Amino acid sequence: MHRLLKVLLASLLFTALPVGANAAEPAQAPLVPLDSIAAIVDNGVITMRQLQERTTQIKAELQARGTQLPADAVLERQVLNSMILEKIQLGIAALNGIRIDDQTFNDALARLAQQNGMTVAQMHDSIVADGHSWASFTKQIRDHLTIQKLQQRSVDQNIRVTEQEVRDFLAQHANQLDPGLQYHLAQILIPIPGAASPEQIKSARSEAEKLRKQADGGESFAKLAVAHSAGQHALDGGDLGWLGADQLPTYFVRVVNIMQSGDISQPIRSPSGYHLVKLLGVRGGKKVTITQTHVRHILIKITPTMSSAQARAKLERLRREIERGASFATLAKANSDDTGSAANGGDLGWVNPGQLVPQFQKVMNETPVGKVSQPFRTPYGWHILEVLGRRQHDSTEQMVQARAKQIIFQRKSQEALNIWLRHIRDQAYVRILLKRHGAQDAG
Structure with a gap:
């Protein structure tokens, strides 16, 4: 099995917990022949075909990693428990309107392909050549991203760490x-x-x-x-x-x-x-030494009155003005929708690795010092950036x-x-x- 699939499958496994309890009967489940249903979960079902496909997938992954397999019935039970919890979380996400937009999904696909030295097209061909469904593969990615977003909203955003806790620690x-x-x-x-x-x-x-x-x-x-x-x-x-x-x-x-x-x-x-x-x-x-980048940018947000194409075109025009000698800082103050940095001419200061969203980080890392990037898109809108400097910094403290x-x-x-x-x-x-x-x- 291709390394790509092993990496992905390892990341798409969810917690398996014992059967719980609920006092309410579910709404009517889809009409599926009884002998093809492995489990009823709230308003949905897990079919035997789905369970068998996932079990086969997991078994192939474990064998590829050289892990000794338990008895088939034991592995199947673990996979079913994992699928049950996955289905519960996806149901909660749907009820709360949590979804993954196409850009986030496509970015995740692109990052996964890049991590494995491929293009998305090559990744598609590799998955299909291994005998797996591309539709099933991408659905697992989208489901995984959805569950991550649900967990962040339901758990992480409610957690607070105080300065006193840090000092005490x-x-x-x-x-x-x-x-x-x-x-x-x-x-x-x-x-x-x-x-x-x-x-x-x-x-x-x-x-x-x-x-x-x-x-x-x-x-x-x-x-x-x-x-x-x-x-x-x-x-x-x-x-x-x-x-x-x-x-x-x-x-x-x-x-x-x-x-x-x-x-x-x-x-x-x-x-x-x-x-x-x-x-x-x-x-x-x-000792920890990191590469910091001094960067400034101009952001144009996508709004009902500013389409994606218009935002990109505006930044292309501003970039041409900068190339002809216009001040980046002046244009950022007059045009950037990032109000926090616009007042400082778009200056974000010295940025640590991983501090900004991956799309911004990638363009920033690829742009030479003193150069202005081509327009690029992040979840916040369209940007251009200029790298003002790079330095090695002892960040141990x-x-x-x-x-x-x-x-x-x-x-x-x-x-x-x-x-x-x-x-x-x-x-x-x-x-x-x-x-x-x-x-x-x-x-």
Whole structure:
């Protein structure tokens, strides 16, 4: 399987959680023969064909990565749980009018292709040549983007980090913060339901301890994760990728800091359940030097009275004026719709990598010092920019401050996301009709 598909499929897997409960019956589901339905989820269904296609897809991805596979029934159960939670989230997104516009979708396609050294056309040909449906492939991308947007709106935007929290954190952990240090982790999550009884908590811990013994005994951690984990990356062998300190959940930090590569932690308790963490590797460290760019721009927004074509044409005219000797700053003050920078002649100051939207960052990186770019579009409208300078900057101190804030945010975000996912799963109507799983009714 092409590396592109492996990267994408690894990124499009969603959390699998236990069956929840809901008191209400769903509205009438689409008329599909009963024996072709794997599960009813609120007002929709997951068909056996969809389940089989996704299971085959995941199995091929795991085999390509060399991950040992669990029994077919176990893998199928994990995939079905993942699809159920995916469908619940897409339903909530639809009810809240959350959608991905064509530009955002096309930008995501272009970035994915670029990351794999392809054009979008070449990516299309590669996917089709591997025997996969391009329509299904792009639907997964759009669904993934939709769920990301829903999670950001439902969870992330409600999280606040105060300056006092940052100061308190630095007072306790400043010596532990290494801006360049990253950990490669995998995890297995054994979930605990909300308002769990002591017996349920004890049972979850017992299962986590049993899995740890199996892993210590030589069984593949990735295989155990695929078969048993309820984490968001279960179907990727539990692999969380490379994470900085800012991305480690609170309950991982102290444990990971004293682990050696290859170690597997004792069960770690969190609001979501018990975690087993395997440290796959450590890299980076100490001083952080970044390339900063001094840039200014002119923005023309698209409005009911300013079409996209008109905005681009206006910027082309302004660019020609600049080439003939007109002042960029003067034109920015008179024309830019970015009111924050227009007063300063469009000057954005020294910009750090990743500080601006990807489309702007790409053009900025490709524009030589002293040159004005061609007009280009971002979600904010049409721009031209001029690069005024570049420099290497030791950002270690700023990175320590930023990482402290990110650590606090990520910890709050991850804990809030796990609780939110469990809540929406418990509130949804789910009935599993897959015969080999046994019919289960959440209502």
